[in-house]
Amino acid sequence: MEKTAIGVDIGGTKVKLGVVSKTGKLINRSVIENTPRSPVECMKRIVSAVSSLLRTVDGRHKNISGIGVAVAGDIDCRNGVVRFSPNLGWRNVEIRRYFKGHFKTDVFVENDANAAAWGIYCVELKRKLKNVVCITLGTGVGGGLVIDGRLYRGSTGSAGEIGHVSLFPDGEKCNCGNYGCVERYIGRDGILKKFLSRLSADKRASADIKSITPETIARAAKSGDKISIETFRETGEQLGVFACSIANIFNPDVIAFTGGISRNGDILFGPMKRIFAKRCGLTRKKTRFYVSKQPENIGIIGSACLVFVPHS
């Protein structure tokens, strides 16, 4: 009987969860749409969804070793508590205590970007390379740091907030208090802003702005729309500048990417690599890039891997 673990990825819009094998294979999966804002309600729904998942897996996958839970925000990993999640509006939610009470098994709680990094490190890169900086490209820009084969969380669990590095010190103010943060330029809103600023006044006035997303811009770029191509070129170049700084700081084996925006391939990573090759004289030859093959599920898988692989 193969050992398995449950991975739960609690996001701002939905909760994704699944049964994951010890080798990192996602055996089955379910989604709770519209993440309940009440923590207790949310955890109840997860308990019920886990029970359903376990009913549908075949016998040899019912040997659950533990549960890993990923949440965006400030996490107290030692005690399994969400200290604060701005996206969910949660404060001091005792995730471990709740799930341990229900499932009588080990429970690990981790920041979502860290969980994704752990999934990429353990499963996609098979733990062969020990120093991995993982950049999550989505609504926000997050980071997970694998240092010498361990998750590095910093002195109080807040390490890896790489989306809040100043890319342009005199740039626009960010919600975090800093100015010109990477996230303002490479995150979802930064991409939209770049696109809209390139539209002519006429087009901007007549555009259905709410329907424009990084995905629609990416589709247009792939069909040859110049403004969309330019939008991703500029974003990719800024990502290249940032990747060069990250390489000079960490000299990592790999800079890995995940998150929805990482699915855009060459229109984003082509310009990134060009800028990196041009600027990164110190560690250029030593740094590899990697893009997650399953950004949609890496949070579930990484959370489950917290159960199987020692991470701190």
Added chain:
Amino acid sequence: MEKTAIGVDIGGTKVKLGVVSKTGKLINRSVIENTPRSPVECMKRIVSAVSSLLRTVDGRHKNISGIGVAVAGDIDCRNGVVRFSPNLGWRNVEIRRYFKGHFKTDVFVENDANAAAWGIYCVELKRKLKNVVCITLGTGVGGGLVIDGRLYRGSTGSAGEIGHVSLFPDGEKCNCGNYGCVERYIGRDGILKKFLSRLSADKRASADIKSITPETIARAAKSGDKISIETFRETGEQLGVFACSIANIFNPDVIAFTGGISRNGDILFGPMKRIFAKRCGLTRKKTRFYVSKQPENIGIIGSACLVFVPHS
């Protein structure tokens, strides 16, 4: 009899060395002026200086456990080889082999910024705080990363090149290939440039430019010279922007400073702290600053500590 180690700090202009006690106390010290450019000549001079040092310490300090050697550049710590030191023009210099042949004891070779970080971590901070980012402020801007109580060197030993993070992506070209590197603004030449650009054309024409150094500017600032004060204010503010990025990446216990320019106290660190307090919303309350009390000797002491304290 107290155990001791030899620390050797090979710099571009001079070699500093000393006998260091296990508690990190510098027992005696000597300096070789004008670092010989020939590696063999340099190592011979060091052997001779070490022998002199050992003759002058009293009996209870002659129990040498090993030698630590710090060199600016790209170091292969595992094999004790200087791969490349641009300052010295050295390539593939087998430091460990040479000294082991002479002294029949353990020899550790380390990048100079790492050695300084190790000295601050082990001796000045007494290993109480496990995550320390050390910023060396001098001609260049270097970095040493202590992560969970170990020196983090990256995948090929080049980690911590934090002076080559882009502070201004569209800024001036750096020797490393990147643009707008931190070192260009906060390093020696950046400070001089700020000062000169503030002088009136008349004054600039008549100034004895070679006699102007960060030290002379600092002295003038402390006597109330406005242009000098402004020079350090701008430098400190840029350092504050950078420190905020470092805090958001590492969530360290401490950001520590050493190097000649770190001796300037409030004229530099006052503006840095103001900007940090304003911008660093995420980890402001969790980050402490520390300035080395003995920047002149921390390279010697840190090198010797490589012998006493497991570091990788």
